[in-house]
Amino acid sequence: MLNFEYYTPTKVVFGKETEKRAGELAKAFGASKVLVHYGGGSAKKSGLLDRVCDSLAEAGLPYVLLGGVVPNPRLGLVKEGIELCKKEGVDFLLAVGGGSVIDSAKAIGYGLYHNCDPWLFYDRKATATGCTPIGAIPTIAAAGSEMSDSSVITNEDGWLKRGYSSDYSRCRFAIMNPELTCSLPPYQTSCGCTDILMHTMERYFSHEKHTELTDSIGEALMRTVMHNAHVLMEDPQNYDARAEIMWAGSLSHNGLTGCGTAGDWASHQIEHELGGMFDVAHGAGLAAVWGSWARYVYQEEPEKFAHFAIHVMGVPADSGTTEETALAGIRAMEDFFRSINMPVSLSELGVHPTDDQIREMAQKCVFFGQRTVGGFKVLHAEDIEKIYRMAL
Amino acid sequence: MLNFEYYTPTKVVFGKETEKRAGELAKAFGASKVLVHYGGGSAKKSGLLDRVCDSLAEAGLPYVLLGGVVPNPRLGLVKEGIELCKKEGVDFLLAVGGGSVIDSAKAIGYGLYHNCDPWLFYDRKATATGCTPIGAIPTIAAAGSEMSDSSVITNEDGWLKRGYSSDYSRCRFAIMNPELTCSLPPYQTSCGCTDILMHTMERYFSHEKHTELTDSIGEALMRTVMHNAHVLMEDPQNYDARAEIMWAGSLSHNGLTGCGTAGDWASHQIEHELGGMFDVAHGAGLAAVWGSWARYVYQEEPEKFAHFAIHVMGVPADSGTTEETALAGIRAMEDFFRSINMPVSLSELGVHPTDDQIREMAQKCVFFGQRTVGGFKVLHAEDIEKIYRMAL
Numbered sequence: 001m002l003n004f005e006y007y008t009p010t011k012v013v014f015g016k017e018t019e020k021r022a023g024e025l026a027k028a029f030g031a032s033k034v035l036v037h038y039g040g041g042s043a044k045k046s047g048l049l050d051r052v053c054d055s056l057a058e059a060g061l062p063y064v065l066l067g068g069v070v071p072n073p074r075l076g077l078v079k080e081g082i083e084l085c086k087k088e089g090v091d092f093l094l095a096v097g098g099g100s101v102i103d104s105a106k107a108i109g110y111g112l113y114h115n116c117d118p119w120l121f122y123d124r125k126a127t128a129t130g131c132t133p134i135g136a137i138p139t140i141a142a143a144g145s146e147m148s149d150s151s152v153i154t155n156e157d158g159w160l161k162r163g164y165s166s167d168y169s170r171c172r173f174a175i176m177n178p179e180l181t182c183s184l185p186p187y188q189t190s191c192g193c194t195d196i197l198m199h200t201m202e203r204y205f206s207h208e209k210h211t212e213l214t215d216s217i218g219e220a221l222m223r224t225v226m227h228n229a230h231v232l233m234e235d236p237q238n239y240d241a242r243a244e245i246m247w248a249g250s251l252s253h254n255g256l257t258g259c260g261t262a263g264d265w266a267s268h269q270i271e272h273e274l275g276g277m278f279d280v281a282h283g284a285g286l287a288a289v290w291g292s293w294a295r296y297v298y299q300e301e302p303e304k305f306a307h308f309a310i311h312v313m314g315v316p317a318d319s320g321t322t323e324e325t326a327l328a329g330i331r332a333m334e335d336f337f338r339s340i341n342m343p344v345s346l347s348e349l350g351v352h353p354t355d356d357q358i359r360e361m362a363q364k365c366v367f368f369g370q371r372t373v374g375g376f377k378v379l380h381a382e383d384i385e386k387i388y389r390m391a392l
Numbered sequence: 393m394l395n396f397e398y399y400t401p402t403k404v405v406f407g408k409e410t411e412k413r414a415g416e417l418a419k420a421f422g423a424s425k426v427l428v429h430y431g432g433g434s435a436k437k438s439g440l441l442d443r444v445c446d447s448l449a450e451a452g453l454p455y456v457l458l459g460g461v462v463p464n465p466r467l468g469l470v471k472e473g474i475e476l477c478k479k480e481g482v483d484f485l486l487a488v489g490g491g492s493v494i495d496s497a498k499a500i501g502y503g504l505y506h507n508c509d510p511w512l513f514y515d516r517k518a519t520a521t522g523c524t525p526i527g528a529i530p531t532i533a534a535a536g537s538e539m540s541d542s543s544v545i546t547n548e549d550g551w552l553k554r555g556y557s558s559d560y561s562r563c564r565f566a567i568m569n570p571e572l573t574c575s576l577p578p579y580q581t582s583c584g585c586t587d588i589l590m591h592t593m594e595r596y597f598s599h600e601k602h603t604e605l606t607d608s609i610g611e612a613l614m615r616t617v618m619h620n621a622h623v624l625m626e627d628p629q630n631y632d633a634r635a636e637i638m639w640a641g642s643l644s645h646n647g648l649t650g651c652g653t654a655g656d657w658a659s660h661q662i663e664h665e666l667g668g669m670f671d672v673a674h675g676a677g678l679a680a681v682w683g684s685w686a687r688y689v690y691q692e693e694p695e696k697f698a699h700f701a702i703h704v705m706g707v708p709a710d711s712g713t714t715e716e717t718a719l720a721g722i723r724a725m726e727d728f729f730r731s732i733n734m735p736v737s738l739s740e741l742g743v744h745p746t747d748d749q750i751r752e753m754a755q756k757c758v759f760f761g762q763r764t765v766g767g768f769k770v771l772h773a774e775d776i777e778k779i780y781r782m783a784l
Binding site: 260 | 395398640
């Protein structure tokens with residue numbers, strides 16, 4: 001087990017009708033004027049935004065609204081948000097929506113706190129020393145941004161997509177009502193479940209020994225997500241299944257499933273470039289490349305993949321050699337992805353990159369030779385090219 | 393699944409030599425003068441106290457020392473601590489020791505913040521609205537006080553033992569170095585493992601449905617503790633086993649294993665009175681009564697005990713009726729307690745209460761008829777008497 005830090009200060013208020021507590025919680029965490037940040041029209045149409053605003057008004061908290069956050073949230077709107085907050089004297093940010101909205105709020109928080117262009121942080125030109133306090137009301141179970149330290153922003157100038165992580169951006173509170181996710185379409189639900197599984201797998205596939213508690217919590221989480229993803233295929237409105245997946249989404253990315261491990265994270269980087277070049281949903285992109293990544297790297301430690309096969313995928317312990325068991329586990333995860341209508345190849349994802357595009361993505365992935373990706377197996381540009389080709 | 397709140401703001405810094413960061417962390421959390429609170433001589437003898445004080449001095453933080461905390465920490469020393477802190481201008485409390493030391497610091501924190509007798513809170517005469525900030529360096533894996541909201545104090549005036557819970561008392565940080573626990577004697581190690589298991593079981597045995605993630609995390613935690621308790625029976629200095637158990641100790645009592653469940657907590661209340669009347673170790677007392685509690689209540693929902701039997705104790709799923717499987721699980725847990733030299737009856741605990749004493753403990757347990765205990769089965773004084781007798 002590696003030494004580790006675990007810091008999850010976010011107060012979670014979980015369950016039915018909890019959005020009514022938005023005002024009370026914002027006040028308790030020091031708000032005097034709130035920016036309500038949201039995405040497209042769904043939060044408005046569903047009445048959620050009204051309920052949240054009513055709750056703020058009831059708590060005597062003035063607020064201003066800023067909608068329009070899109071998937072892969074943009075720096076332009078972030079800057080607009082910062083200016084609005086300065087003009088209006090906002091001191092608390094309330095993100096109502098999916099991971100993109102929460103990420104956008106984090107970027108506004110950095111810019112507002114430091115009174116600077118927040119791209120400086122995402123571009124590694126500066127290190128944050130604080131962030132305007134944030135509360136979150138997630139409406140999708142996927143990204144885990146409501147309890148994580150990370151956010152990803154896209155700069156329209158050059159269409160650069162960059163992530164930044166800092167404990168300062170961790171939400172003060174997260175109001176999590178699984179009912180809000182019941183209306184999600186099946187494709188988005190499956191993408192979310194895949195993202196949640198991947199946040200755990202990225203931490204799970206690691207060579208550290210003696211991470212028994214962390215690994216077995218991760219295994220429990222993955223089994224729970226797969227079981228309840230199947231429940232939702234049949235019954236999308238099932239509150240209990242939505243609740244299991246929503247809670248798993250937070251725990252998968254708040255640090256708990258990685259305590260004492262170094263993790264891998266190659267699949268995320270490989271998908272990241274796919275998402276940059278083609279218009280694909282993050283979860284679907286992850287499903288499309290994971291099997292190829294797994295087959296490319298499993299021989300580094302087949303025992304870990306065999307353990308995964310047995311304890312997560314239910315592969316019988318006596319199903320052959322360690323290598324055979326490992327491969328059976330990879331196949332079983334791909335079968336699971338198929339069973340929730342996720343792609344397991346780039347062509348199933350609807351993406352057909354040319355040779356030049358594959359080379360370009362691989363180069364971008366390693367910052368043109370300035371870094372490697374992956375902890376389970378260290379990957380260079382040529383490895384990543386091979387994985388893209390395996391995934392075609 | 394019940395609506396729930398989950399709030400664990402404690403920053404955990406886990407691993408070898410982490411106590412060297414005490415000064416840096418106290419400073420980061422706003423300390424300007426520190427009370428170093430500790431127990432008997434072991435923290436002094438082992439050199440831990442010196443390393444902690446060196447770290448504070450290196451960070452430029454002045455400090456005062458107050459030792460002498462005993463198991464079942466006393467109000468008298470708490471009051472002495474409050475006076476000392478006031479005199480010295482202390483604004484941060486650093487607890488170095490077991491759960492008793494952390495609990496004592498929490499009581500000092502309440503008294504110092506409110507400038508009042510902290511017994512008011514434990515005696516339910518007042519509700520805390522704050523607490524002087526606390527950091528913890530636990531040296532025993534058991535009580536989980538380093539991440540919990542609770543503390544228990546004994547008032548020498550009438551020898552009343554009372555608990556109080558408030559989020560304000562949650563530690564700002566916990567430095568957890570498993571090496572500090574390697575020298576614990578086997579009996580204390582086994583008591584600690586039992587306490588950790590019980591913190592999870594008290595939450596696990598509950599009638600709520602659809603708590604799949606919470607339950608499976610609890611099951612993973614219990615299996616991990618049992619496995620590593622056996623490793624420590626053979627090899628008490630095993631760092632990795634100590635690390636698994638130390639981390640399990642925090643997670644078992646920080647709220648994670650009870651998200652969405654109501655919990656039971658009868659065994660703790662039943663042991664509490666045993667501890668009040670006889671001089672027994674908390675963990676051993678819990679082991680001595682748990683099996684009798686379980687046999688008395690399992691018929692309320694044999695399915696839950698059968699699930700426990702299969703998924704925690706490894707009882708084969710085809711080992712008979714649901715009731716038979718449930719009982720096999722209870723026997724298996726008692727066998728586990730025996731295997732780590734814990735008592736499974738009052739006589740094995742060395743306690744032989746008279747009929748009058750049993751009646752008195754049962755009455756005290758229900759506050760002389762003013763409350764019931766237990767969530768899995770609601771217990772009155774006559775039920776508790778029966779459980780004590782079953783446990784003889």
